[in-house]
Amino acid sequence: MSSSPCVGGEIEPSKTQPAIDTGEGEVGSAAKTAEMTQKRERFSEPDLDTVKRIKVADDADHVDYDEFRNALLLGEADFTFTRAFATMFDRPITASEYGSAADLCSRYHEDDEVKFTSSMASLAAIPNVSNVLASLNCRILGQDVVPCQRFNSVSSKFQDCSFWPDVSDKFSLIIFNFPHTDQNGKASRLVRALFKQLRICVDDGRLPSDFTLEMRLREFNEREGGWTKHRAAYCHEEAAAESSFTPVGKYPDDLRRWQELGYEHTMTKRDAKIRGLTGSVWRWRPSNNKEG
Numbered sequence: 592m593s594s595s596p597c598v599g600g601e602i603e604p605s606k607t608q609p610a611i612d613t614g615e616g617e618v619g620s621a622a623k624t625a626e627m628t629q630k631r632e633r634f635s636e637p638d639l640d641t642v643k644r645i646k647v648a649d650d651a652d653h654v655d656y657d658e659f660r661n662a663l664l665l666g667e668a669d670f671t672f673t674r675a676f677a678t679m680f681d682r683p684i685t686a687s688e689y690g691s692a693a694d695l696c697s698r699y700h701e702d703d704e705v706k707f708t709s710s711m712a713s714l715a716a717i718p719n720v721s722n723v724l725a726s727l728n729c730r731i732l733g734q735d736v737v738p739c740q741r742f743n744s745v746s747s748k749f750q751d752c753s754f755w756p757d758v759s760d761k762f763s764l765i766i767f768n769f770p771h772t773d774q775n776g777k778a779s780r781l782v783r784a785l786f787k788q789l790r791i792c793v794d795d796g797r798l799p800s801d802f803t804l805e806m807r808l809r810e811f812n813e814r815e816g817g818w819t820k821h822r823a824a825y826c827h828e829e830a831a832a833e834s835s836f837t838p839v840g841k842y843p844d845d846l847r848r849w850q851e852l853g854y855e856h857t858m859t860k861r862d863a864k865i866r867g868l869t870g871s872v873w874r875w876r877p878s879n880n881k882e883g
């Protein structure tokens with residue numbers, strides 16, 4: 592892949608990326624594991640050149656979750672991805688959103704407290720959903736104290752809490768789908784801040800040095816001088832390299848899989864419409880040393 596120039600602000604609706612059919616049919620799980628290992632090895636060089644050369648994996652089926660002990664989901668908005676994810680990931684999930692409980696109630700439940708409480712209660716009742724959090728800001732995850740709100744299934748209310756002390760097991764997977772904000776430089780600054788904060792957490796041991804960050808990121812093609820260029824608004828490759836994260840995989844759009852399980856993409860702007868959303872799946876791990 593060539594260098595990905597950053598374009599600021601909102602991005603245009605993306606064009607549909609064709610699904611690639613390898614025609615290989617079903618493979619046994621041992622063969623699949625060996626293939627995954629090979630694939631990971633191919634993606635494990637830490638320098639920025641490698642970041643720019645990372646290849647798209649052959650098919651989205653390779654985005655699997657067998658290796659992870661637990662997961663933290665960031666910026667979940669209406670939690671439809673959480674519900675979809677919980678149907679196929681049977682280990683503990685901490686699901687979070689940046690907006691406060693009041694924001695969530697107003698934005699996704701028409702300010703109807705009863706509907707909101709019942710939705711949060713049903714989410715928290717999913718056996719492997721261990722925490723439902725609001726007001727969790729990924730820009731401050733590396734601070735000593737990270738305030739947030741936790742849904743209490745007994746009182747059916749969100750209560751103020753502090754994020755890290757309540758984490759019983761270190762996260763082996765963190766997912767943030769379509770990070771975006773209306774504030775300050777929008778997506779690229781948010782992504783840069785996320786990598787920086789996660790780097791702090793790895794360095795001080797709050798996150799394991801082999802944890803995986805997964806993000807679904809919108810991409811679109813742009814005609815430039817007769818060439819179709821692939822651009823992304825997040826500057827994620829640069830942000831990852833700056834905080835010493837190594838790409839370990841890039842996979843084609845897998846949204847249909849989640850949409851079939853009930854996921855509905857949520858836009859930052861209330862009335863924004865999105866046509867033909869596609870989202871490549873990116874995975875990173877911390878590089879072994881910061882100079883990586």
Ligand SMILES: C[S@@+](CC[C@H](N)C(=O)[O-])C[C@H]1O[C@@H](n2cnc3c(N)ncnc32)[C@H](O)[C@@H]1O
Nearest residue numbers: 666668689728729768769771772856857858859
């Ligand atoms: C485009 S929406 C995507 C929502 C959801 N992940 C999805 O795929 O439908 C962007 C999300 O990023 C969240 N967000 C914005 N700033 C954030 C921050 N500082 N920390 C955590 N999440 C943030 C927003 O609240 C919103 O839920």
